[in-house]
Every structure is written in C-alpha cells, then in structure tokens.
Amino acid sequence: xxxxxxxxxxxxxxxxxxxxxxxxxxxxxxxxxxxxxxxxxxxxxxxxxxxxxxxxxxxxxxxxxxxxxxxxxxxxxxxxxxxxxxxxxxxxxxxxxxxxxxxxxxxxxxxxxxxxxxxxxxxxxxxxxxxxxxxxxxxxxxxxxxxxxxxxxxxxxxxxxxxxxxxxxxxxxxxxxxxxxxxxxxxxxxxxxxxxxxxxxxxxxxxxxxxxxxxxxxxxxxxxxxxxxxxxxxxxxxxxxxxxxxxxxxxxxxxxxxxxxxxxxxxxxxxx
Numbered sequence: 235x236x237x238x239x240x241x242x243x244x245x246x247x248x249x250x251x252x253x254x255x256x257x258x259x260x261x262x263x264x265x266x267x268x269x270x271x272x273x274x275x276x277x278x279x280x281x282x283x284x285x286x287x288x289x290x291x292x293x294x295x296x297x298x299x300x301x302x303x304x305x306x307x308x309x310x311x312x313x314x315x316x317x318x319x320x321x322x323x324x325x326x327x328x329x330x331x332x333x334x335x336x337x338x339x340x341x342x343x344x345x346x347x348x349x350x351x352x353x354x355x356x357x358x359x360x361x362x363x364x365x366x367x368x369x370x371x372x373x374x375x376x377x378x379x380x381x382x383x384x385x386x387x388x389x390x391x392x393x394x395x396x397x398x399x400x401x402x403x404x405x406x407x408x409x410x411x412x413x414x415x416x417x418x419x420x421x422x423x424x425x426x427x428x429x430x431x432x433x434x435x436x437x438x439x440x441x442x443x444x445x446x447x448x449x450x451x452x453x454x455x456x457x458x459x460x461x462x463x464x465x466x467x468x469x470x471x472x473x474x475x476x477x478x479x480x481x482x483x484x485x486x487x488x489x490x491x492x493x494x495x496x497x498x499x500x501x502x503x504x505x506x
Contacts, residue, residue, distance in 0.1 A: 235263040235314065237296065239325040239363075243268045245372055246326060248416040249494050251426055255417060256438050257498060257506050266424075267299060267311045273327035273367070277348045292355050295363055296320055323363030325356060326493055328371035330396050342393070346479065353471040364500075365471055366493035369478065370396045373403040374492040375415060375444070380408055382443050387451045387460040390487040414440055441498070445505045448495035455481065455489050466500055 240246040250266055258264075269276060280298050282291045296317050303309035314320060331345050349367065356365035368374050370391060378386050391399055404410070415437065418430040446462070452469040454460040455477035463469050474491065482489045498506060 235265065235319050236322045236324070237311075237314070237320050237363075238264065238266045239295065239299070239323065240266065240268050241270075241272060241327045242372065243270070244419075244421075245412060245416075247424055248412070248419040249372070249375070250326075251419055251424070252416045252437060253441070253494065253498060255426055255431075256434065256441060257502070265310050265313055267309070269299070269327075272330065273352065274345060274348060276325075276327065277352060281351075290351065292362065295323060295325070295356075322359040324359055324497065325363055325365045326372075326497070327365065327367060329367050329369045329488065330371050330399075331393065346483070350472075350475060350479075353475050357470065357472065366497050367471060367475065368493045369474075369488050369491040370399050372492070373400045374490045375494065376407040376409045376412060377403045377490045378407065378447070381414070381440060382447050386447050386490075387454045389490045390482055391490055393483065393486050393488055396488070415444065441495070442505055444492070445495040445498050448492050449499045449505070451489070451491055452496055455491065466503060469496065 238250055240250065247266060247268065254264065276295075279302070280293045280295055282293060294317065296311070296314060299311045300314065303311050306312070329349065331340060331342050353365055353367065356363045358364060377389060391402070417426040417433065417437065419425065420427055449469065450460055450462055452474055453463040456469050456473040457463070458481075471493075474496075478488060
C-alpha cells in the first residue's frame with residue numbers, strides 16, 4: 235500500500251490523480267490523504283523532544299495522522315489497519331514561509347531550520363517517508379511562459395512577497411489555470427470525470443515536458459547545470475533545499491520549482 239500525504243485538496247488531488255492515471259499501471263492499493271494545512275503544522279505534530287539540546291524525536295507520520303483523524307471514520311487514513319501494510323509514504327508540501335498570525339513575527343530562519351530537518355528525516359519512502367517540497371507553492375507547476383520554457387531555470391521569486399506568488403503565477407503563466415496538467419476531478423467523488431479521459435495524450439506530453447523542465451532546473455539549483463542530472467542522488471530534496479539556501483535565499487529569493495515532476499522522475503528513475 236502506498237500513502238500519499240498532500241498539503242491541500244482540490245489542486246493537489248487533481249494533480250496526483252492525473253499522475254496515477256497516466257503513469258501507474260500497477261493497480262496496487264494507494265491512499266491519498268489531504269492534511270489540509272502547512273508543513274510547519276506537520277512539524278509541530280510529529281516532532282518531540284528538546285530542540286535546545288538537539289534531542290529531537292520524530293513520531294511515525296501514519297500513527298500521528300490516524301490519531302488526528304480518530305473521530306472521523308470516513309477519513310482515508312483510517313483505511314490503514316496496520317502500519318506494516320504501508321510499504322511507501324510520500325508527502326507533498328509547500329515551502330511558503332508566510333504563516334504569520336496577527337501580532338506574530340515570523341522567524342524565517344527557524345522555519346527554514348524546520349524544513350531542513352524534515353527533508354533530512356523524510357528521505358526514504360520505505361522507512362519514515364519521503365518529502366517533496368514545492369518552491370514556493372504548488373502553483374509553481376505553471377510558472378513559465380511556454381512549455382517547454384528555455385528560461386525556466388532562471389525564474390525565482392522574492393521571499394518577502396511569497397503571499398503574492400499565486401496571483402503572480404496567474405499573470406506570468408501562459409496557462410490560465412492547471413487544466414493543462416490535470417484531468418478534471420469531481421468535487422465530491424475526488425475521482426477523474428469520465429469525459430476528461432480523452433485528454434490523455436495531451437496531458438502525457440505535457441507531463442513529459444514538465445518533468446524534464448523541473449528535473450533540469452533541480453539540477454541547476456543543486457549543481458549549477460541546466461541539464462539532466464547524472465543520477466537521482468544529485469537532486470535529492472536535501473540537495474535542492476541546500477541549493478536554495480546557498481544560492482537563492484541569501485539574495486532574498488527562492489528558485490521556482492515544482493515537486494510533482496520530481497516525484498515522477500524519482501519514482502520511475504527516468505522521464506516517462
């Protein structure tokens with residue numbers, strides 16, 4: 235059984251359902267769970283211990299989510315009867331630092347430290363799970379002027395204006411929404427609508443281009459080479475995060491990158 239943990243609902247579920255439909259031939263059991271809030275709340279729930287003494291302990295994410303949903307028998311996470319039934323766990327969250335509350339000052343250094351710990355801990359899908367981070371958020375999937383866009387590797391965004399990224403993507407992109415990458419999914423059923431299946435060939439082609447574009451950019455972030463990496467190990471999520479912190483964040487920016495194409499490349503070991 236494979237567990238996918240998503241930050242959001244509508245867009246992320248449509249993206250993942252599309253990836254399943256296009257690329258997963260094996261009909262193994264897969265569970266999609268929408269966490270409904272940001273990566274920092276996930277950190278709060280799963281981390282225990284004394285950070286001042288560097289004695290941090292990470293709880294099992296499946297157990298934590300089941301405890302969270304213990305009073306909701308209809309939650310998909312409760313379909314898991316035993317933790318050993320879950321062979322792989324993948325988590326998809328946004329980097330977005332803008333989580334301030336009224337009167338609260340955001341400590342960006344502390345938030346970056348939390349993400350660093352999470353990508354380091356969630357690095358193996360068959361163990362604790364593997365985390366994929368969207369920079370700065372899921373709308374990065376369409377942040378380009380054409381598909382493919384030869385300048386995609388150059389695009390970054392100011393850290394202090396991340397709340398404006400979604401609107402900026404709408405103005406910047408050659409696509410008005412994410413329909414170029416997704417089948418339509420029913421609002422209630424969360425399943426792909428029958429009349430959208432005819433777009434399979436179009437979407438498959440777009441995802442191949444998206445995969446190449448984002449994998450090459452991940453390699454640029456990590457190794458300063460806008461080309462396909464020599465191996466998946468070159469563009470691990472820890473390497474991507476370290477590249478962001480080394481090359482972009484000191485200049486007040488985050489390089490735009492989407493994690494779903496990186497997942498495809500990581501899972502299959504190639505562009506499919």
